Amino acid sequence: MIKKQIYSLITYDESVKTMEAGADHIGLVPMQDGGVPAHRVPLETVDKIFAEAKRRGVVTVAIMLNKDPKEMLDIAKRVRPDILHIAGMEYTADQAFRDQLRAVCPETELMQAVLVDGPEAVERAKEYAKFSDYLLTDSGLAADTGIGASGLTHDWSIDAAIVANVDIPVIIAGGLGPDNVEECIKEIKPYGVDSLTKTSIKYDGGRMEKDIDKVREFCERADKAAAEVGL
């Protein structure tokens, strides 16, 4: 079984369709400082989407694109995600942040993004794994955060080394879509795979929406590859 994580949802309707198309984790950017304004989701809409996901047993992820740990903890307390994803490079979580998150939101797990920009990413991942519940390996460089949402792949042999060297679940991100998710799973054998750009329709001005046919194809191909390699 492989976890299919689909980002970045904006509306309730596309969230329901994304879950129906096979997503195991859904992620969105609750209203906050930082990030592309068109992707931020009002907190009332986050509540509605997360309630529906919890009803269906789908894991909810709140994506943090700001650099203020206090704001992150306040958002976690307010929207109660299953996972808080620290996505930017300008703030990286640490053990103190993990402890604070556990204190204010005991049920929320922590996922730290790892920039995969060379072999040194393996040591970076090992450090982050000391305080994280999940790692998300990702490509640079988004204009607003320095990591993620690039639509670009990176050297998967480094992800495979990360999976072999940490003992927490690793989700692979960066340029994954229906065209390459099978190859990625066969090469890395990760806990999960993530897709944003290649399963979205992007419009001028930064607005985007999920392409549900692409989401379905991504999930089906991921499941097929996972079954073939015995995951």
Ligand SMILES: O=C(O)c1ccccc1NCC(=O)[C@H](O)[C@H](O)COP(=O)(O)O
């Ligand atoms: O979700 C966002 O809107 C976002 C914006 C800016 C930086 C990162 C963001 N999301 C983080 C993710 O984990 C993406 O899903 C991941 O980077 C994969 O993106 P893509 O390469 O476009 O599939």
